Amino acid sequence: MGDLPFLENPLVNHEQVIERARRIGEARGLARVAVAAAEEDDVLAALYACKQEGIADAVLIGDREKVEQALDNAEVPRDTFELIAVETHEEAALKSAQLAAAGEADVVMKGYLKTSVLLKTLLKHEHGLRDRELVSHSAALYVPAHGKLLNITDGGTLIQPTLEQKIVILANGVRVMRAVGIMKPRVAVFGASERRDDGPHADDNRRLIELAREHWGAFLTIDGPMPLDLAVTDPTSLGIPYAPDVAGQADILLVNSIEEGNIVAKTLIQFGGAIFMGVIAGAKVPISLVSRSDTMINKKSSVALAVCLADFDRRGFDSLPAMPEMGGER
Amino acid sequence: MSDERLTAIETALQSRVRERGPVRMGILFTQHDQHRMMSLGSMVRDGWLFPILVGSADNIETTVKGATLEEGSYEAVEADTLEEQTAAALDLADKAKLDALGFSPHVAEEAVPLLQAAGGDLFPEHQPLMGLAAVALPEFPRLLFVGDVAVKQAPTVEEKAWIAEQAAVTVQALSVDEPRVAFLAAVEATNPGMPVTVEAEEAASKAQVQGAHMHGPLSMDVAINRTAAEKKKVPGEVPGRADILVGPTLTISRGVYQAMALLCGGRAGVTLLGGKLPVAIPGRADGDAGVLLSTMITAALA
Numbered sequence: 076m077g078d079l080p081f082l083e084n085p086l087v088n089h090e091q092v093i094e095r096a097r098r099i100g101e102a103r104g105l106a107r108v109a110v111a112a113a114e115e116d117d118v119l120a121a122l123y124a125c126k127q128e129g130i131a132d133a134v135l136i137g138d139r140e141k142v143e144q145a146l147d148n149a150e151v152p153r154d155t156f157e158l159i160a161v162e163t164h165e166e167a168a169l170k171s172a173q174l175a176a177a178g179e180a181d182v183v184m185k186g187y188l189k190t191s192v193l194l195k196t197l198l199k200h201e202h203g204l205r206d207r208e209l210v211s212h213s214a215a216l217y218v219p220a221h222g223k224l225l226n227i228t229d230g231g232t233l234i235q236p237t238l239e240q241k242i243v244i245l246a247n248g249v250r251v252m253r254a255v256g257i258m259k260p261r262v263a264v265f266g267a268s269e270r271r272d273d274g275p276h277a278d279d280n281r282r283l284i285e286l287a288r289e290h291w292g293a294f295l296t297i298d299g300p301m302p303l304d305l306a307v308t309d310p311t312s313l314g315i316p317y318a319p320d321v322a323g324q325a326d327i328l329l330v331n332s333i334e335e336g337n338i339v340a341k342t343l344i345q346f347g348g349a350i351f352m353g354v355i356a357g358a359k360v361p362i363s364l365v366s367r368s369d370t371m372i373n374k375k376s377s378v379a380l381a382v383c384l385a386d387f388d389r390r391g392f393d394s395l396p397a398m399p400e401m402g403g404e405r
Numbered sequence: 406m407s408d409e410r411l412t413a414i415e416t417a418l419q420s421r422v423r424e425r426g427p428v429r430m431g432i433l434f435t436q437h438d439q440h441r442m443m444s445l446g447s448m449v450r451d452g453w454l455f456p457i458l459v460g461s462a463d464n465i466e467t468t469v470k471g472a473t474l475e476e477g478s479y480e481a482v483e484a485d486t487l488e489e490q491t492a493a494a495l496d497l498a499d500k501a502k503l504d505a506l507g508f509s510p511h512v513a514e515e516a517v518p519l520l521q522a523a524g525g526d527l528f529p530e531h532q533p534l535m536g537l538a539a540v541a542l543p544e545f546p547r548l549l550f551v552g553d554v555a556v557k558q559a560p561t562v563e564e565k566a567w568i569a570e571q572a573a574v575t576v577q578a579l580s581v582d583e584p585r586v587a588f589l590a591a592v593e594a595t596n597p598g599m600p601v602t603v604e605a606e607e608a609a610s611k612a613q614v615q616g617a618h619m620h621g622p623l624s625m626d627v628a629i630n631r632t633a634a635e636k637k638k639v640p641g642e643v644p645g646r647a648d649i650l651v652g653p654t655l656t657i658s659r660g661v662y663q664a665m666a667l668l669c670g671g672r673a674g675v676t677l678l679g680g681k682l683p684v685a686i687p688g689r690a691d692g693d694a695g696v697l698l699s700t701m702i703t704a705a706l707a
Contacts, residue, residue, distance in 0.1 A: 271558070312690075342664045342669070
């Protein structure tokens with residue numbers, strides 16, 4: 076078994092992401108997802124579907140009795156997945172970290188435990204999983220009216236990122252998009268208007284854009300502040316004399332707060348038929364977390380995205396160089 | 406552009422403005438938006454708009470011809486720059502000759518600074534203003550309103566409460582007797598670690614309009630989706646049934662309304678509220694549908 080050729084064209088929707096994960100599985104064997112505290116029936120149901128469809132396999136970590144009960148609840152045959160019995164959530168998190176560090180798991184997935192417990196354990200230096208100073212959440216949405224994926228980041232983990240944190244969020248977000256074949260993503264730094272520079276984030280964002288252009292010009296194009304209309308509509312049709320390198324075609328919407336990301340993403344999901352694929356990037360292995368309210372297709376697509384990201388990371392593409400301000404890949 | 410396919414909500418709005426009779430609206434527009442002025446003809450013939458065109462002589466002539474406006478169905482005031490146009494329109498309004506104002510999409514973003522810079526009693530500088538977007542979404546049973554989409558980057562708690570009150574009163578004027586207002590956040594539980602949730606709760610308890618219901622913080626899904634509200638067990642009048650969404654910042658409110666209008670198949674109209682006259686300020690990306698809906702809602706409020 077060997078590597079697939081890497082993507083020549085960007086993946087444009089969740090179906091292509093799932094198909095890519097399947098082909099990775101065919102070429103290299105199914106990716107292994109280590110589920111920490113696996114006693115969560117909706118996660119198990121999603122992973123069962125993933126296994127049946129050739130997207131990923133899983134190794135379940137948790138209290139044996141509870142996991143078996145959850146498998147029964149989810150109507151998943153007990154012998155579907157390997158099960159590693161542990162007693163506490165901390166042990167489950169630790170075991171998932173050890174598997175990932177030993178290369179025995181390609182993705183870590185959150186089960187029935189607090190995100191903070193999982194992340195704290197995974198990112199302890201001794202596991203060697205901490206890649207940078209920060210992990211961040213990417214919500215890669217397939218937005219039908221946009222005709223492609225839009226990664227809204229970070230609407231999941233950081234409440235009000237600082238400039239330094241935004242640099243890392245950007246690096247992580249770019250890596251997620253590269254993993255689905257968008258090798259030079261177009262980044263819109265979110266704002267109320269391209270003409271207003273009075274927001275509390277204006278100075279940070281100006282600096283962020285300068286730094287990104289200076290250090291990462293080969294890896295991305297970036298512009299902002301950019302309101303959503305300009306990010307998704309051809310500026311010439313708006314009559315705006317605006318360089319069209321990002322405008323109208325954004326791949327990444329870099330937001331300034333958890334609210335900006337969360338509320339805009341949920342609007343697109345509730346009203347725009349958007350399919351949500353979430354992944355936490357920045358550790359040595361992708362971390363997948365799905366919520367109970369996600370649909371089955373969202374959950375499968377999220378796992379598939381994590382599989383694509385794990386595959387991309389393994390290939391050793393050129394990384395974004397480190398910035399003096401931190402944030403480059405190492 | 407699917408203008409023919411008006412939603413039931415828009416049709417109801419249309420009957421309402423027809424009943425009211427022609428609204429005298431001072432319309433400021435530039436060369437750039439001339440093609441978007443063509444739909445004025447149908448609004449005039451529909452019986453609910455009497456436009457007072459404020460623009461350059463050339464632009465007025467082209468618009469009158471293009472929109473086939475008959476003599477006596479409009480007035481014209483010649484003024485070249487936007488500043489001159491604003492001054493001319495406000496002068497007419499001062500003399501009680503206007504019921505409403507309208508800016509064409511390309512200059513709508515200039516409306517707030519222009520009106521405030523012009524001074525005067527109609528839009529005094531100390532008077533807060535807000536942009537209220539009304540969005541008709543496919544397969545959604547009611548108009549959704551979003552504010553503030555035009556003025557204040559980071560409203561304080563008091564300003565958020567004012568935005569909600571202004572929106573609620575306005576929506577009541579559009580025949581929703583008990584408007585439900587959601588103060589948006591990322592989650593629906595107040596959490597000191599997330600200042601937006603704290604402010605949303607404070608604003609919700611401060612804002613008071615007879616008949617209206619206020620609730621904050623609410624996440625977007627819980628605010629408008631009944632199933633989500635039930636699943637997450639958030640009780641109250643507002644969860645799952647919000648009519649009005651108040652965003653934590655201008656960036657978010659604008660993002661929400663633009664996402665709805667541009668990526669969710671919606672149609673949006675925007676009205677500037679808080680002055681003595683309502684002002685139509687259509688979004689630049691919302692096209693002819695945006696001009697129509699902004700004008701119609703502003704007319705309904707005039």
